[in-house]
Amino acid sequence: MINVYDILETIRMIQDDCLDIRTITMGISLLDCIDSDIDKACEKVYEKITTKAKDLVKVGEQIEKELGIPIINKRISVTPIAIISAACKGSPVKFAHAMDKAAKTVGVNLIGGYSALVPKGFSAGDIELIKSIPEALATTERVCSSVNIGSTKTGINLDAVKLMGGIIRECAEKTVDQACFGAAKLVVFCNAVEDNPFMAGAFHGVGEPDCMINVGVSGPGVVRAALKKYPDADITGIADVIKEISYKITRVGQLVGTIASERLGVPFGIVDLSLAPTPAVGDSVAHILEEIGLEKCGTHGTTACLAMLNDAVKKGGVMACSRIGGLSGAFIPVSEDAGMIAAAKSGTLCIEKLEAMTAVCSVGLDMIVVPGDTPADTLSAIIADEAAIGMVNCKTTAVRVIPAIGKDVGEELDWGGLFGCGPVMPLKKESASKFINRGGQIPAPLHSLKN
């Protein structure tokens, strides 16, 4: 018989410590939807998504019921739309509407892939798509967008960086009535990955098969609860506890992905080993760091604790699943993490510290609310800094900042639900305009030459 202690531990993890599967994301290639007639192409996009993903939500709910573990999101990622829209004339926003309609038909809450990949320059369709992002995000509900502006191999496309600062502002301006939410659906990447199941940055890379299931696990609450039992362990011991619990969390991700893939008749891609927080009590990455021994997340020592945590999560998860991918690491979105929100409000967690943290964890400056009067060039400079960290450290970094139009430090934006709320965080006032307006390409670093 299965051990009684194990059964109760599993139930406690789910019931008390917020263990869940964060997302089952179906990646769908749209390469076969390319058409020189934009309306025909959109029709094919809608048709393909609604055919491939017609049972996604149903199967997700079945698995949830059978295993007794919540699967919070069922989502879809598609081929970067710039590749599809390049072949036809007309506004790419039509594709966003087709994606949105398809997402609503199949019942997924978000669909990612209104994206362009421009790390080394723009090809046909890229600029049109990027310029259409604000309208696409303001006129759709579930579409998410991302733009890859750099990589370790290519360096950083500073022209794209410049463009994206303005696009982020425009996204916020066009959605002031929704607390500037448009900007929360847009991620600017360096070293974007092709199989990321997490929104808003998910897209289905062109190197991926036609259709694929990827799973993102979660479980900050479980890690914190486990650490609570070892108040006096040394840091090696703490790393071991995190590895052990990550193994268990990831095994569930592997199981869910395997079952989903069988029932949907779609190959199982990867498990993304991430600690994804939510604003719910007891589901915070910041609180794990505080449990390790920081008075408040963001103080000195935060980067070291996070580095250890991120590494231990990977080491624990790596043996628990067949294939790992996506972003795999601890997320530190400010507005989506109760501990981060508190730390930012108290002033302990500032944007400079967050930037340092992104050098050792999975993603980047995520869900950070900045003053509404922040100039586009300053947003571009934030992107450039973050991309440089990704480029030099051979890791994915991203920027998802939300200018709170009409608001300043001391105020906040509140979206509710999984997106949470974020205090406006102060930025430097001095300009980086001259640097950003130089344009061109920051050359790839020396260590990109590995062959």
Add this chain to the structure above:
Amino acid sequence: MRAVVTVIGKDTVGILAKVSTKCAEFNANVEEVTQSVLQELFAMIMVVDISKLNSDFATLSDSLISLGEELGVKVHVMHEDIFNCMHHI
């Protein structure tokens, strides 16, 4: 194919009988039962065979959960795979 039915809460007369009767209604054979008091809570764990159910898993699960609500205890019905995968290499 087996499921684990866990009943956690305050011990009352007839819990085992009522839960196993409900399982029988669905043609779920009770294979093993253990009971213990853990952290001041009564915990009963049943392993039931669900390969010959006369309905789908979700109906069995909902029905046992609502029985638990009537009895004032918390019932979980979970496929054994989740425990096997988490706790065995």
